[in-house]
Amino acid sequence: MASAAALFSSADADDPLTRALQPPPDESPDDRDARLQQQRAAQAVSHEIDQTLQEDKKAYDRRKKAIKILLLGQAESGKSTTLKNFQLAFSPSHFRSERAAWRTIIQLNLIRSIKRLLEVLQEEWDQSVAQPASRPDKGKGVAGRAPPAVRFSTSPLTDAHRKMRMRLSPLLPIEEQLSKRLFPEAHERLHD
DSSP: OOOOHHHHHHHHHHHHHHHSSSSSSOOHHHHHHHHHHHHHHHHHHHHHHHHHHHHHHHHHHHTTTTOOOOOOOOOOOSSSHHHHHHHHHHOHHHHHHHHHHHHHHHHHHHHHHHHHHHHHHHHHHHHHHHHHHHHOOOOOOOGGOOOOOOOOOOSOOHHHHHHHHHOOOOOOHHHHHHHHOOOHHHHHHHHO
């Protein structure tokens, strides 16, 4: 009975792939080293592709096993907070990608609050300037002239309030920039 090696060699001799993969008969040692180096490089690339395919399959299996949750509840009952907590716990990369947008939203909210405070300060200032201080008329001043008009402020605003208003005023134009960054489509529609 013929040996197994003889059977494979005779069957392999007819196989075109086996013939194509065999080294050439007149291969030099340098050519052999180059061919083996190419085979090792090709094998490394093949191994990387196999690893990538396995990682992709694991990721697909994880997505397939994903649990979907329906959050129901009244307004202000904590649905968004619960969702953010889930994202933070189970998908921190998603939470990190949203961080820049949230930073801009928080900045916009701060600027709008400051703007409202400045509006209130301005209204208070305007009211205090518009209302003249009431003082009883005590007659004429020196040498028959009317007494000088002295305005006493009835405003609860102090110099510290006015300084704060002056320091915060440059923040007002930033609101438009932040709005433009967050809502570019709405901003373009307003200016068209």
